Amino acid sequence: MHTDYSDYTVKWAHLPWEVEQARQLRRQVFCQEQKLFELTDTDAIDDTAQSIVALGDYGGWPQQVVGTVRIHQSASGEWWGSRLAVSRDFRHQRHLGSGLIRLAVCSAHALGCERFMATVQAGNEALFKHLHWHTLERLQLHGREHVLMQADLDFYPPEYAPRTGFVMTLPPRAATAIALWPGLLGDQTAPVGLQNSLTKAQGKELPYGH
Ligand SMILES: CC(C)(COP(=O)(O)OP(=O)(O)OC[C@H]1O[C@@H](n2cnc3c(N)ncnc32)[C@H](O)[C@@H]1OP(=O)(O)O)[C@@H](O)C(=O)NCCC(=O)NCCS
Numbered sequence: 134m135h136t137d138y139s140d141y142t143v144k145w146a147h148l149p150w151e152v153e154q155a156r157q158l159r160r161q162v163f164c165q166e167q168k169l170f171e172l173t174d175t176d177a178i179d180d181t182a183q184s185i186v187a188l189g190d191y192g193g194w195p196q197q198v199v200g201t202v203r204i205h206q207s208a209s210g211e212w213w214g215s216r217l218a219v220s221r222d223f224r225h226q227r228h229l230g231s232g233l234i235r236l237a238v239c240s241a242h243a244l245g246c247e248r249f250m251a252t253v254q255a256g257n258e259a260l261f262k263h264l265h266w267h268t269l270e271r272l273q274l275h276g277r278e279h280v281l282m283q284a285d286l287d288f289y290p291p292e293y294a295p296r297t298g299f300v301m302t303l304p305p306r307a308a309t310a311i312a313l314w315p316g317l318l319g320d321q322t323a324p325v326g327l328q329n330s331l332t333k334a335q336g337k338e339l340p341y342g343h
Contacts, residue, residue, distance in 0.1 A: 138189035138196065143232040144298025145240065146184040146201075154198035155184050162218040169275045174216065178205050185236050187219070187229045190300070200229040204237045212241040214251045232301050234264055238284045239292035249284040258282070265289075 146152045156175070163174040187200030200219040206212050214237045219229045238249045250269075253261050255278035258268065265288040269281045292298075 138191050138199075140190045140193075140300050140302040141199070141227060141229060141232070142188045142190055142195060142298055142300050143200075143229075143236045144186060144188070145236075145295040146186045146198075147296060151186050151188070151198060152184055155186050155201035158198055158201050158218055158220060159216050161220075163216065166221070169277070178215065179203070181205050182215075183240075185233055185240075185295075185298075187223075187233055187301075189223070199223045200233050202233040202237050204241050206241075206244075206246075211248045211250055212244075212246040214238070214241075214249065217251075227301065229301070230260065231264055232299075234261075234284075235289065236292060236295060236298055238286070238289040240295035242286055242289050243291035243293045243295070246286070249286065249289070251282055251284075252279045253282050254278075255280055 146155055159174050163169045164172065182203040182205040185202050185204065186198045188195040189197050189199045198220075200223065202214055202217040204212060204214050214234070217230060217233060217237075219233070223229055238246075241249055251261070251266075252272065252274055253266075255271075258280050261282050262268075265285040266282040267285065269283055272279050272281060
C-alpha cells in the first residue's frame, strides 16, 4: 500500500468500494484507535447520511479511501457533519481533513443548508477554528470532551457537483519526485533503458548502467 499519492480526490461516495472502505476506515479509527465504540460505529444516521471520501489517486486512477466524513440533515432542518477520519499515515500532511470538511459544508450549502454544525472532539477545536468554525457550547459525548461548533457559511460557497468533487494536487516539483523516484527507480524489474533515461533526467547515473 502506498503512503503517498500524486493527488487526492474529495467527492461524495457512490461506488460500493468507496462506501465499504469508508466504513472500514471509520471502524479502524473510531473503534480500534480511539475506542469510542466497541464493535461498530454505525448508527441510525447512516441510513440517511451522505458519505464523503478522500481517495488517493495514482497516475490519475483512484486507489483507496484515505479519509471520510458524512453529512445529514436533521428533522429540524440543520445540517450536521460527523465521523470525520483520515487514515493515520495521511494525517497532518495533505490537508485531507480540511478538504473533507470543505466538501461536507459546501455540498450541504448547495442543497440549501443555512446552518451547518458538528460535535467536534475537543482536541480538534483549533483545527475547526482555523477553518472558520466557532464554538457554541462544551459537552461530554461518549465519555469524552466535545465542543458543539458551527461553520461560517460565508467561507463555504455552494458546491454543485459533489459527486465529481475536487482534486487536491501537490506542487509540480513534489509530485514529480513522488511519481519517479520511489516507484520506478526502486523497481529493478523496470527496463534498464527506462531506468537510465529517468536517472539521467535527474542528473545521476545508475551504477550498472551502460
Ligand atoms: C482530525 C483529522 C481528521 C484531521 O485531518 P488532517 O488531514 O490531519 O488535517 P489537515 O491536514 O487538514 O489539518 C489542517 C491544519 O490543521 C492542523 N491540525 C490538524 N489537526 C489539528 C488539531 N487537532 N489541532 C490543531 N491543529 C490541527 C494541521 O496541522 C494543519 O495545519 P496547517 O494548515 O498549518 O498545515 C485527523 O487528524 C484524524 O482523522 N484524527 C482522528 C479522528 C478524529 O479525531 N476525528 C475528528 C473527530 S471530531
